[in-house]
Amino acid sequence: MDVFNYTLKRILQMIPVFLIVTVLIFLLIRAIPGDPAMVMLGEKATPESLAALREKLGLNESYIKQFFLYFKGIVTFDLGDSIKFNTPVSTLIFSRVGTTICLTIMSTFFTVIFSFIPGYIAGINKDKIPDQIVRLIALIGLSVPSFWIGLVLLIIFAVNIKIFPVAGWGNTPWEHFVGLILPSITQAIAVSAVLIRNLRNNVVDIKNSDYVDFARSKGISPLRISTHHIIRNALIPTTTLLSLKLIAMFGGSIVIENVFNLPGIGNLLVNSIYARDYAVVQGIVVMFVVVVMVINLLTDIIYSILDPRVKLS
Amino acid sequence: MTEKIKKKKNINISLLIGIIIVGITVILAAFPSLFTTFDPEAIDAKSMLAPPSMLHLFGTDNYGRDIFSRVIYSTRIDLFIGVGAMIVPFFIGTAVGIISGYYGGKVDAFLMRILDIFMAFPYMVLAIAIVAITGAGVKALFISMWLVGWKEYTRLVRSEVLVVKNSEYVEAAKVLGYSDLRVIMRSIIPNVLSSAIVYGASDIVMCMMSGAAMSYLGLGVQAPTPEWGAIISGGKAFFTVAWWITVFPGIFLVITGLGFSLIGDGLSDMLRQKGR
Numbered sequence: 241m242d243v244f245n246y247t248l249k250r251i252l253q254m255i256p257v258f259l260i261v262t263v264l265i266f267l268l269i270r271a272i273p274g275d276p277a278m279v280m281l282g283e284k285a286t287p288e289s290l291a292a293l294r295e296k297l298g299l300n301e302s303y304i305k306q307f308f309l310y311f312k313g314i315v316t317f318d319l320g321d322s323i324k325f326n327t328p329v330s331t332l333i334f335s336r337v338g339t340t341i342c343l344t345i346m347s348t349f350f351t352v353i354f355s356f357i358p359g360y361i362a363g364i365n366k367d368k369i370p371d372q373i374v375r376l377i378a379l380i381g382l383s384v385p386s387f388w389i390g391l392v393l394l395i396i397f398a399v400n401i402k403i404f405p406v407a408g409w410g411n412t413p414w415e416h417f418v419g420l421i422l423p424s425i426t427q428a429i430a431v432s433a434v435l436i437r438n439l440r441n442n443v444v445d446i447k448n449s450d451y452v453d454f455a456r457s458k459g460i461s462p463l464r465i466s467t468h469h470i471i472r473n474a475l476i477p478t479t480t481l482l483s484l485k486l487i488a489m490f491g492g493s494i495v496i497e498n499v500f501n502l503p504g505i506g507n508l509l510v511n512s513i514y515a516r517d518y519a520v521v522q523g524i525v526v527m528f529v530v531v532v533m534v535i536n537l538l539t540d541i542i543y544s545i546l547d548p549r550v551k552l553s
Numbered sequence: 554m555t556e557k558i559k560k561k562k563n564i565n566i567s568l569l570i571g572i573i574i575v576g577i578t579v580i581l582a583a584f585p586s587l588f589t590t591f592d593p594e595a596i597d598a599k600s601m602l603a604p605p606s607m608l609h610l611f612g613t614d615n616y617g618r619d620i621f622s623r624v625i626y627s628t629r630i631d632l633f634i635g636v637g638a639m640i641v642p643f644f645i646g647t648a649v650g651i652i653s654g655y656y657g658g659k660v661d662a663f664l665m666r667i668l669d670i671f672m673a674f675p676y677m678v679l680a681i682a683i684v685a686i687t688g689a690g691v692k693a694l695f696i697s698m699w700l701v702g703w704k705e706y707t708r709l710v711r712s713e714v715l716v717v718k719n720s721e722y723v724e725a726a727k728v729l730g731y732s733d734l735r736v737i738m739r740s741i742i743p744n745v746l747s748s749a750i751v752y753g754a755s756d757i758v759m760c761m762m763s764g765a766a767m768s769y770l771g772l773g774v775q776a777p778t779p780e781w782g783a784i785i786s787g788g789k790a791f792f793t794v795a796w797w798i799t800v801f802p803g804i805f806l807v808i809t810g811l812g813f814s815l816i817g818d819g820l821s822d823m824l825r826q827k828g829r
Binding site: 265271384385434518521525529 | 755758802807810
């Protein structure tokens with residue numbers, strides 16, 4: 241019941257934030273210097289096409305009216321039309337979002353494997369050889385840029401050993417799956433190092449805590465201490481961090497999709513910036529913002545369920 | 554006793570190696586011309602896409618430019634981006650986190666809503682939106698990193714403050730009637746700062762990565778200015794035939810990042826020992 245009330249309260253809190261963010265995005269796009277219609281059409285501009293585009297974008301209206309049209313568009317998922325593709329932005333987003341979601345899910349899977357197991361092993365064996373090795377790897381991992389490790393993996397596993405495709409993700413579900421393996425591993429490498437270090441330090445702290453000593457002196461089995469006392473408590477901050485990293489991954493897809501030439505949202509966003517296709521940029525930014533807000537909400541709820549010390553208020 | 558001595562040695566080693574690595578990169582950044590004779594922007598049509606050799610240690614790119622020289626000359630701008638993008642959010646974010654966590658209530662609610670607004674923008678998305686306004690370049694990089702970077706410190710520090718706030722020693726300090734400022738300075742900050750510092754060290758690295766990533770996408774540092782991400786970006790079209798353009802700048806990024814991470818680790822160990 242507490243959780244339900246808390247969730248409801250958080251959703252109500254999200255509404256003003258969402259409103260402010262939409263205003264910011266509206267202003268952001270309006271802040272582009274010069275005439276947006278001119279900028280978007282570039283060299284192809286003729287007086288007629290400029291007038292037509294201005295009319296279509298509603299640039300002849302007052303800012304207030306423009307904002308209401310734009311806000312109505314967001315709520316009804318009518319995000320305008322892409323200049324480059326000549327299709328509604330919402331259609332464009334729907335056709336691309338699947339790739340990014342699949343990439344994020346697979347990346348999360350690899351991230352959990354790459355970070356939780358080594359992080360726990362290192363923490364339990366503090367200062368012993370496994371800890372030293374894991375710490376060194378994590379330390380190096382912190383400074384490996386995702387786009388670079390992606391290209392290096394491509395050079396090794398697509399150019400020299402031809403196991404994976406050099407670019408794209410094919411046409412069949414199986415090809416999609418194979419095509420996403422390297423990008424997901426890349427993404428996971430980029431975020432795992434932080435999580436490994438975080439989990440390791442949590443495990444070390446908790447292993448030395450009074451309640452673990454107490455549990456041990458009560459004669460509780462080491463296995464039960466690991467699962468009930470150490471892992472559960474160590475995972476609380478790490479889970480918060482993982483969800484922050486989920487957002488980073490979603491944002492990271494912008495780079496990863498560029499490296500591996502995947503037809504996802506991130507790639508669409510970058511190409512839309514190059515093409516000055518601002519309706520698409522605006523639509524994707526709004527979409528990212530909604531996704532991030534939902535993830536943040538879920539994080540807080542999970543955090544409060546996991547950690548009884550945090551009061552729901 | 555022996556364990557204590559051993560531990561002290563370890564700290565000095567990681568800190569020492571970190572300082573040495575960062576020191577070397579600072580020297581490279583300050584005096585790049587001491588280490589290479591090639592002009593990083595000089596085009597040489599006779600030696601395009603040449604593999605690594607004694608003449609061109611890291612090979613050349615599609616314009617015949619010496620990659621070694623370009624990588625060395627990049628150090629300055631990459632260091633500048635990393636440190637410059639980290640320092641401002643570190644102070645702002647930590648301060649906001651302490652105020653928010655310590656005072657709680659309406660102050661916390663208000664600051665958290667502001668944080669929510671910034672939380673809603675992933676770094677890359679905001680950076681790209683800012684690039685749309687200001688145009689690609691270093692200015693857009695800094696604006697977006699400052700706007701985005703502080704919130705991670707705030708969240709980390711705030712969650713630590715929430716736990717420390719309920720500890721006996723803070724309660725005791727309050728019962729003794731110490732002012733909020735004194736409690737924050739004496740009891741809160743020493744106990745929550747270490748996580749912000751540890752994060753800050755990796756944040757320098759992350760800022761360097763983000764800057765390089767933006768340049769890789771063609772939205773940050775612009776060609777022909779040598780910058781690690783931009784060099785890798787230039788190499789992407791040729792990675793199937795000329796791996797060296799992609800690989801070497803990345804190795805420099807990794808080593809420089811490792812240097813900062815080691816310093817951060819050493820410092821955090823020292824802080825921890827002091828605290829105990």
